[in-house]
Amino acid sequence: MSEQKKTDFHVVNHSVPRRDGRAKVTGKALYVGDVKLTGMAYARVLRSPYGHAKIVSIDASRAAARPGVIAFLTGDNLGGLNPYYGHAVKDHPLVAIEKVRYAGEPVAAVVAEDERAAFEALEFIDVRYEELKPVLTPKEALEKGAPLLHERKFEAGALRGFEGDVTAGRGTNICQEAHLRWGDVEAAFAKAAAVVEAEYYFPMAYAYAMEPYVAIAEVNENGVTIYSSAQHPFMVRHDLTTVFNLPVSQIRLIVPFVGGGYGSKSYTKIEPLVAACAWKAKRPVKLQLSVEEAMLTTRSDDALTWMRTAVDSNGKIIARQAKIYMNTGAYAENSPLVCEKATNRCVGPYAIANVQIDTYSIYTNTVPASSYRGFGCAQVTMAGESQIDELAAKIGKDPYEFRLMNVAHPSEEFFPKMRAFDGNLKQDLEIVAQAIHWKEPRSKGRGRSIGCSVSDAGAYPLTSTVVRVHADGSVSIMTGSTELGQGSHTIIPQIAAEELGVPFENVRVVASDTAITPYDRSTGASRTTTLMGRAVLEASREAIEQMARMAADVLKRAADEIEVIKGGVQCGEARLTWSEVISRYYGLPDGEVIGRAYIRKSGDFAKLPVFWETACTGVEVSVDEETGRIRMEKLATAGDVGLAINPALAEGQDIGAATMGMGIGLFEELVYEGSQLVNGSLLDYRVPRFSDLPRDVKLQLVENRDGVGPYGAKGGGEAALNSMPANIANAVYDAAGVRIRQAPLTPEKVWRALKEKKAEGRKQ
């Protein structure tokens, strides 16, 4: 579909400065936190101190009598609402009903004239609990006679029907399972030349975003209006239609800038609670969580992965089998999808003839897990890419060469029934190998690793948009994609400017207001450039077609005599800009032309995934063998993005994702003692800092224009995260000879492994 040569582009494939950059660094950008509605009241939340308990009684009358208090919300005063939500399964009450399932769960909310009055009233709510035995790990949750988190069966949410059935609520603590198999795994392992088998762990992590969850809701005769920090306003809208039993037209989600998401802001979070508060208070209500409360709202699934992988005598990978236990916390949230995606992504970017993956997402009395950048891919790639290195070591092959030999080839149907591979991993690997000087000797105490991953990305292709060309030639794009910092509001106008041949400056975006902007399923799974980008391209072209017909009309010529040129049309001597076309068509310098596009699962998008998201990362680390501390010395990424609409932004995604993956590799982990999260603040939970990054960073893009997005583009943004934890483990092995299979590789863990190695050395 892409005729232009790379050198022909005048706006796309250029690193135009990001639209929102200046507003953001000068503090002028509007976030939900900045929004203040007339008559707005404030809510604060009382949270459960117990991991698992029955709510025997709850009495908020003392709180209600406090100065400034307007209303309160408890599980037993929700009459009139359908309080359970969840886009996979509706297992999540907007505030605890009858029992609490994790420490930190909202038990009540108070609405008051100001935040402090609401907060100060919380301790006057009298709650009596009867403690129940908590289950904290998948192992405990699956034991015979283990207490059940959820006793009832649930209604399905919006996801059902698109992505498979849900197991939750069937009398066990299994929230979801997914199974994948092809070939004959047992036979393949039986005849293998070499096999590696081990268990790997990916920790519970918090996708720290600078902006914690925040929402403002107003409920009146027109319906429900919510300003939210949500990534996917249309998915949140779906949940609210059932909570309030209202048609789609009466639920409105407005999302201004979002201060970072990384998965943590996908799907519904605090919106039902805030809307219920507003409904009770009959006033607009704002709820702004703190970072500590956000850490009690969502986290990543931690995953214990048993895996074995086999090669034949030629060093070709012939089989992979894995069993994955994901700890999904108290509520399903997006974990059923994470479970399915982890299963698919566990195969890795390799063409393997025999595969069997079995994944279980298990409910436990911990903070509910949900999407985390990479959607399950990071969890299983810790196992997969570690194992590739272990296997290479076992058969005496260089792990880089071993990968080169086994990665899926361009156009190869490496995953049955899915889209053929649309990337070029060999090229990606080579670029990274060169960037980190793979072939050169390592200095003492240093080690290197190169890793890759592949994800069935793009989620479900359902996107629509409107491109409005105004009579002065300027353009407004109506888009449901949210700007989370990833740069969508820069690349979307770049694409329209390219197509319409108008200056980038004149193209503006109206975004993420479900009452105004057309439906876009989500801003996640790295899908915006590919799907929204393609929609904007098609809508622009549709507008052009309309304007060409209008030009024929005003010039009184046949339609086929009109030639589209940059920024307008030409017909013989006559040249008209879009502005002239529209103005002459309407007979006034006013009016507009509306271009539309609908993307669905057909045509280029008939086959899933929308695209294979792939990237390659490489690191060099040094290990202080006395303390066990790892330092990053080099980092290289190759983003296989088809075509970078904005190269600087695409590289920004790669360094961001790689840094996040490095955090998991080095130190990020939520720690539980019993049912209490004990490092639930930024003082104790360590997120990466700039100073953790090496000086030597090389970010590169591979642009083969092999995606289904505009001009051959496809998404990035998650892929550079996935291989990083394994990279760090592999590089530590390369540097110090110890194999660590549990992320994060904290200094103490590395030190212990080294100590054990020394002890074994002495024994021999």
Place this chain on the structure above:
Amino acid sequence: MMPLRRFQMHQPKSVKEAAEMLAHYGEKGRLYAGGTELLLAMKHDLLRYEHLVDVKTVPGLDKIEAQNSSLRIGSVATHRSIEKSPLVKERLPVMAEMTRYIANVRVRATGTLGGNIGFAEPHSDPATLLLALGAKATLQGQTGERSLAMNEIIVGAYETALAPDEILTAIEIPLPARSQRAIYLKFQIHERPVLGLALIVDVDASGNTITKAKAVVGAVSPAPCRSDKADALLVGPKDKVEKQLTDAARALADAADPVDDLEGSAEYKRHLIGVYLRRAFTQALASPLRNP
């Protein structure tokens, strides 16, 4: 983090007035300097006070002055002003250097030395170094002034010997002699150190014999710790001391008696004490004598 509960702020004009205010409000009041610890703890609802007495409105408490053989740092001096002070850099470079690595620049720009010591958070960098340097804290209450050594003022985790009406006004640090070398090293993963280690050694003219030593380990236990036994093992000819470093580290670790926590296991911390004592020792003996 929660909204701050209501409180009243008071602005004394003298130490005496501040002391009177503290005495008056008792349990309900607290001295407030930069607020980097206090306000954070209040926002986490861990501490509640109805009255805060702002020590910053008392003039003169942020002075940094040199005296004959000591440096006097006013309790309200911020970490940033200490780190940047030409006087500290020249007379007591180890103090400036240690301060440079406290927290982050935002905390250093607001946080004070008095607040650091006054809070007695166990992972304090200054507390460890100041104990090794033999610093004294000057306290002033309604009835008078007294002076305490660092191990007298910091008595446990978040526990000081300050009387309810007492204010820490300054820290007086004796300047190391020409023959002395002072090193402070720390190991850090999170916001605060896992371990801090200060070592002061007196080296004879030959540069090969240690005549006096003081090692202090901080952050691994409720308060910074030292051990006579460890210090004794650190004295003698360099070669001999090198061989005794493991024993010295063990003695220091025994005195500190670290516990398992989020920063690491006790075993790991004991190991780190050994690593850092050796590193500090090597650096101390390698560092040139200060110019006369």
